[in-house]
Amino acid sequence: MKASVSQQELAHGLSTVSRAVSPRSTLPVLANVLIATDEGRIRLSATNLELGISCWITATVEEEGSITIPARTISDLVSTLPNDRVEMLLNDRTQTLNVRCGTNSTDIKGIDAQEYPPMPLPEKSGGVELNVADLKEMIQQVAFAASTDEARPVLQGVLTQIEGTTITMAATDGFRISVRSSTVTNPSDKAISVIIPARAMNELARIAANGDATVSMSVPAGRGQVVFNLKDAELVSQLIEGNFPDYNVIIPRSYKTHTVVSTPSFQKACRQAEIIARDGNNIIRMHIQPRMEGPGIVEISAQSEETGNSEVQLDANIDGDGLLIAFNVRYLREVLDVVKTPSVALETNANNTPATIKPIGEDEFTHVIMPMHLG
Amino acid sequence: MGKIKILTDEVASQIAAGEVIERPGSVVKELVENAIDAGASEIIVRISEAGKKLIEVSDNGNGIPFEELELAVARHATSKLQRASDLFKIQTLGFRGEALASIASVSHFSLLSKQNEEELGGKIENTDGKEFHVSHYGGPDGTSVIVRNLFYNVPARLKFLKSDITEKQKISSLITKLALAYPNIRFHLYNERQLILQSSGNGDRREILTQIYGIEIARQMLEVKFEDHPYHINGFISPIAITRSNRREITFFVNGRWIQDVALNSALLKAYHTLIMVGRYPISVLFIDFPADFVDVNVHPTKAEVRFSKPDLVFSMVQRAARRALLAYSPVPEISQSFWKSDSKVTSDIETQWSPATMLTNTDDQPIFSRSSQGVIDHDNKEDDFEKPIHLPLLRHIGQIGATYIIAEGPDGLYLIDQHAAHERILFEKMMAQISDVVPSQPLLSPEIVQLPLHQAVLLQEKLEILDKLGFEVSEFGPNTFQVRAIPALLIGINPQDAIQVVVEDFEDDEKPLGGMVETIIAARICKRAAVKGGQVLSKEEQRTLLENLEQCDAPRTCPHGRPTMIHLSVDLLERQFGRKGSL
Numbered sequence: 001m002k003a004s005v006s007q008q009e010l011a012h013g014l015s016t017v018s019r020a021v022s023p024r025s026t027l028p029v030l031a032n033v034l035i036a037t038d039e040g041r042i043r044l045s046a047t048n049l050e051l052g053i054s055c056w057i058t059a060t061v062e063e064e065g066s067i068t069i070p071a072r073t074i075s076d077l078v079s080t081l082p083n084d085r086v087e088m089l090l091n092d093r094t095q096t097l098n099v100r101c102g103t104n105s106t107d108i109k110g111i112d113a114q115e116y117p118p119m120p121l122p123e124k125s126g127g128v129e130l131n132v133a134d135l136k137e138m139i140q141q142v143a144f145a146a147s148t149d150e151a152r153p154v155l156q157g158v159l160t161q162i163e164g165t166t167i168t169m170a171a172t173d174g175f176r177i178s179v180r181s182s183t184v185t186n187p188s189d190k191a192i193s194v195i196i197p198a199r200a201m202n203e204l205a206r207i208a209a210n211g212d213a214t215v216s217m218s219v220p221a222g223r224g225q226v227v228f229n230l231k232d233a234e235l236v237s238q239l240i241e242g243n244f245p246d247y248n249v250i251i252p253r254s255y256k257t258h259t260v261v262s263t264p265s266f267q268k269a270c271r272q273a274e275i276i277a278r279d280g281n282n283i284i285r286m287h288i289q290p291r292m293e294g295p296g297i298v299e300i301s302a303q304s305e306e307t308g309n310s311e312v313q314l315d316a317n318i319d320g321d322g323l324l325i326a327f328n329v330r331y332l333r334e335v336l337d338v339v340k341t342p343s344v345a346l347e348t349n350a351n352n353t354p355a356t357i358k359p360i361g362e363d364e365f366t367h368v369i370m371p372m373h374l375g
Numbered sequence: 376m377g378k379i380k381i382l383t384d385e386v387a388s389q390i391a392a393g394e395v396i397e398r399p400g401s402v403v404k405e406l407v408e409n410a411i412d413a414g415a416s417e418i419i420v421r422i423s424e425a426g427k428k429l430i431e432v433s434d435n436g437n438g439i440p441f442e443e444l445e446l447a448v449a450r451h452a453t454s455k456l457q458r459a460s461d462l463f464k465i466q467t468l469g470f471r472g473e474a475l476a477s478i479a480s481v482s483h484f485s486l487l488s489k490q491n492e493e494e495l496g497g498k499i500e501n502t503d504g505k506e507f508h509v510s511h512y513g514g515p516d517g518t519s520v521i522v523r524n525l526f527y528n529v530p531a532r533l534k535f536l537k538s539d540i541t542e543k544q545k546i547s548s549l550i551t552k553l554a555l556a557y558p559n560i561r562f563h564l565y566n567e568r569q570l571i572l573q574s575s576g577n578g579d580r581r582e583i584l585t586q587i588y589g590i591e592i593a594r595q596m597l598e599v600k601f602e603d604h605p606y607h608i609n610g611f612i613s614p615i616a617i618t619r620s621n622r623r624e625i626t627f628f629v630n631g632r633w634i635q636d637v638a639l640n641s642a643l644l645k646a647y648h649t650l651i652m653v654g655r656y657p658i659s660v661l662f663i664d665f666p667a668d669f670v671d672v673n674v675h676p677t678k679a680e681v682r683f684s685k686p687d688l689v690f691s692m693v694q695r696a697a698r699r700a701l702l703a704y705s706p707v708p709e710i711s712q713s714f715w716k717s718d719s720k721v722t723s724d725i726e727t728q729w730s731p732a733t734m735l736t737n738t739d740d741q742p743i744f745s746r747s748s749q750g751v752i753d754h755d756n757k758e759d760d761f762e763k764p765i766h767l768p769l770l771r772h773i774g775q776i777g778a779t780y781i782i783a784e785g786p787d788g789l790y791l792i793d794q795h796a797a798h799e800r801i802l803f804e805k806m807m808a809q810i811s812d813v814v815p816s817q818p819l820l821s822p823e824i825v826q827l828p829l830h831q832a833v834l835l836q837e838k839l840e841i842l843d844k845l846g847f848e849v850s851e852f853g854p855n856t857f858q859v860r861a862i863p864a865l866l867i868g869i870n871p872q873d874a875i876q877v878v879v880e881d882f883e884d885d886e887k888p889l890g891g892m893v894e895t896i897i898a899a900r901i902c903k904r905a906a907v908k909g910g911q912v913l914s915k916e917e918q919r920t921l922l923e924n925l926e927q928c929d930a931p932r933t934c935p936h937g938r939p940t941m942i943h944l945s946v947d948l949l950e951r952q953f954g955r956k957g958s959l
Contacts, residue, residue: 151870174819175867250820281864283815306806328817328867354820372864373816373846 001035001065001090005042007081007101009057013044014075016055016207016233021071022048029068029115033075035088035097036066036113042088045119046071047236051200052119053207055233065090066113067097073108074099119236127216127229128162128188132208135215138169139205141180141338141365146198147173154242157195160226162188162217170247171198176331176369177247185214192219195244196226200237204228207235251368252354255347257320259288260360261298263344267336269300269312274329276310277302283372284329288348290318302329325351326372332357335367388450388480389529395477398536399426399525400545402482405474406520407553410434411631412467413518416576417561421568422546425539426525433519438490441497444509448486448499450476468632468678475520479507481532482525488518540837547572548830549633551587555580555660556628572829580660584611588658588828589855592617597703599661601696606688608696610661615647615701618655620880628662629670634681639663642690646697661693767926772919779909781918788945794913794921796934798906799898801924803935806897816846818861823871825857831879832857838882845878845889863889865896898935 014033022030025048034045040061045054067090077099078086087100091107099106139158147155152174159170168181208215208230216229219239228235273284280303287299296318303309325348336344341359348355357367382390396402403420410418413436423429439447446452453472478484479501489496489512498512526532536542547564554562554574561576574583585593596611610628627639647657671682683689770783770790781792827835832855835842842849846863859871866874881888907913913921925931925940934940950956 149868149870151873172820174821174823174871175817177820245821281815281867283864326815328864352818368820370818370820373818373848373861 001037001067001088001097002063003037003042003059003061004085004087005057005059007078007083007086010042010086011075011078011081013042013055013057014071014078017044017046017053018071018075019203019206020046020048020051020053023072029111030117031070031072032068032111032116033071034066034068034113034116034119035074037061037064045116047117047119049117050197050238051203052236053203053233054119054236055207057232065092067095067110068113068116069097069108069110077106077108127218127227128167128184128192129186129214129216130167130184131182132213132215132230134182136205136208137340138167138180138182139201141367142169142171142178143198143201143205144171144334144338145173145176145178145367146171149173153240154195154244156199157197157240157244158201159193159195159244159247161194162192164188164191170244172245172247172250175328176335176367177250178335179247179251179366179368181364194219194226195240195242196237197240200226200235204235207233250354251366252347252349252356255320255349255356257288257290257318257323257348259296259298259319259346259348260317260343261314261346263336263339263342263359265314266344267333269314270329270333270336272312273300273302273310274333276304276307277329279307280304281372282328282330283326283374284332285324285326285374288316288318288323288325288346290320290322323348323351325355326374327355327369328372331369335369339365385480388476395473396481397532398545399430399542400549402426402430402478402522402525403432403546404549405478406430406432406522407550408468409474409520410436410518411553411557411560413437415517415560417563419563419565420546420550421565422543423567425536425542426522426546427533427536427539427542428524430522430525431519433517435515435517438493438496438516438518439486439488440490441493441495441509441511444486444488444497444499445507448475448479448484448501448507452476478520478522481529482527483523485521486518487512487514487521489514489516491516540834544830544834547833551583551829552626552628552633552660554583555587555626556631556633556662558583571833580611584660586829589826591826592658592828596658597700599696599700601692601699603692605666606692607664608661608692611659612643612646612661612697612700613658615650615657617658618651619658620655621883622656623883624658625656626660628660629681630664630667630672631662632672632678632681635679636681638686638690639693642693643697646694646701650701659697661697663689663693665689767928767931770922770926772915772922775913775918777910778912781913781921783922785943788943788947788949791942791944792922792925793909793934793938793940794907794911794918795909796938796940797921797925797931799934799936800928800931800940801921802905803894803898804928804930807894814844814846815864816848816861817864817867818848819859819871823859824852825859825872825875827855827857827875827879829855831883834882835875835879838888841888842878847875847878849875865893894935 017033021033025031030048034043036043036045037059038056040059041056042059042061043054043056045052047053081101081104084102089098089100090096091098095110095112096107097110099108143158146158149155155173157171161168162184165183165187166181167184168179170177170179172178204215218227218229219225220227224239224241226237226239270284274282277284284300284302287301288296289299290296295315298314298316298318299311300314301309301311335357339357339359341361343360345358345360346355347358351371352373354368354370357369359365395405399422403422403426407418407420410432413434415434415436417435419433421429421431451472475486483502485498485500485502487496487498495511496514497509499507499509501507543566547566550562550564550572554560554572558574558578558580559576560574562572562574563570564572572586574586581593581596584596587593588596592613595614595617597614599608599610599612601608622640625640625643627634627636643657643659643661651657665683669684671684672678674680674682768785768787770785773782773784775781775794779794781794781797783790783792835849835857836851839849839851846861846865847859848861849857849859852858857875859875862869862871862874877892878888932940947956
């Protein structure tokens, strides 16, 4: 292999794929990045066998070839190189890659590309086109609610369903659920329903640059994988097998109290209460108090034996009865962090039934949190 | 009058009963074993008030001829043995001829029996504790023994019984074990008229395992099949991913007899050595079938122990059988990889286990035993520590060495204190004291269904109220199945199935439920963020405060993880070391 690329593009490419590298694997080759020539470009690939990311960068290829190089070594090296052309020359006999840029010349020992797990063939047809900005926002609003509990893989994933022109994503950890829907421009001819690991979704949101207008998502039949194709990159993830909980049953259909508050003040109040609550069990109490005249008040309080007490009051438009309800403040704060609208509605029924959070003016996002019992 | 008298028959019976009949479970064991020896294909056990009020065992076996009824309940009367030499080729479970007589001497006893060829069965009763009355009775083939008011005449024994729950658990665990050993017999166990356990008698042991451990675990259990004629070992052991915190689920049957044997346990554990974490134990049900003359069963009054004529051979076979099943089925490549690579010593261990030369010489058993005896000694030392006054004496601060240890003087010598461990202990006790009685709980969006093994399910049913207080919301949801609607806030991040499992294991060990879990979580929190680390220079003021706070602690000698916080060099020891005192 003999090729030259721009240092900036190479550095960007390496950072794109590096998150799929598995640095502590018993298979040494998984700690490496595959560098290969591919139709006049350089392809960089990394995989941990669950998640694989590839990206293509423009290059001047003089001689075809491929090699795998320890990801850390090449990333650290390239990030310190000057903004210039990087020449890469593979010595096939010693499997050593010579990287030359400016006055620097480094020989890095690699592992034969034959040992690298085969990358799936790109799926060019049958994909659903998704708007990148929409997709990134959806992932941001849903993926955080997934569980990190290895014992329940289904909850570690994001249920992604496409039916007609509607795409819906949902994630839950058993205590809260986040559901977001959107429209797709080219409707898929058959319905898709898959559970994609939340981690893969977060990586997708990270590598999908706003420069890309669309992402194509496809689920090749019988492979148990999902493939996302971007302009110069591709992400392949294993799907999670199993039955996702039926969230339509969980989302409350009606409410007794409708409380509208300003998103930034609610968010700030939660952050303040969390400072005290985190030493307890993250519990805050919300006292929703409607008034006969004018706006009502929501009082948020936290107390911890060790740290002290905190109390914040928010103005609110309250429609319905008053209520004292307790929440895990982390759950509240995390959802408020991803609400984009200036005000948000909290819909409640009782202190032991699920509460719904809905941004005002954005019907496509729904978040449900189970309140806590104070014993 | 001489001082030495022959005891009356009644007293002698009660003394003998003391050996055989310790608790309701022993009655059930003796009676069910009799039923098995009688060739029954169906055995029904009913208990009431954990067996104290009623134990009834009915079978469809051979029955006892009417004219032999009186003999059956006489001491040392048995149909199973004639000569002493028969003992060494005994095929039946019973042989001592003591059970019925012993049971009858401590209860209101009646026995109904009918042989197949008899037209009318017989009934023998002893309702006043003295005389037996025989009468005719019409009933089905087989034998029923009804034992009421057990230990009514031995109140001392009643006092020594554990709680009803524990006694009932012992009985249900006994029946499940017998059901496993005799899969061709249909067992039914009723508690207060409610069927709590049954086996179908179709010979499928895995089906019974499902009843005991739930379908998930039963499916994963590895089958052990080991034959080296005339020796057979078969049964089931758990894969390395399934472990328990105690040895209770390790079960051995020798020639159909459930026995407890420390050496067999350690042979099995050795097969798991390095594969599972220290302090975790496998689940196993192993049936060891050896020629009858190989095993001496006449060692223990309740036959819970046996003696082998060649113990080394037995142990090495158990170990090889289990290890072979483990290695053959071990499905997790990472573990075996690191296992082979990281510890070359272990590898050689395995190789020697496979080579026949060491099998009989048993040399590689040696280190295990010496290691375990070492453990015992350590344990003794710890107990010594506990006997010392728990609170520390007043300490005079001297200084810090290595930015890690604090030196202090007490009335009885020198103390070296690990600042990190000591601080952990102080913070731990402070935080434990702050845990309030009000337990917040986090309900789940949709209830989780948890399935438990039978004996744990029985235990949990009775403790549902306590679970409520801990912050769980759990209700019954079908047989052995529970619906979890909320878990304690402290356990967020642990999945409901595991959380319930932890609580039930605490119940089984009679420990404070969730106590251990809460302590672990708090200890981890402290260790992560709050405690001073080793290598951190502390000012004199800080060191003094640390000592003062440590003096206030209830258990100042260990950190929450169990490591020592201090080393004490007594004045006496110093004097010896300097040759001022002692034999130097």
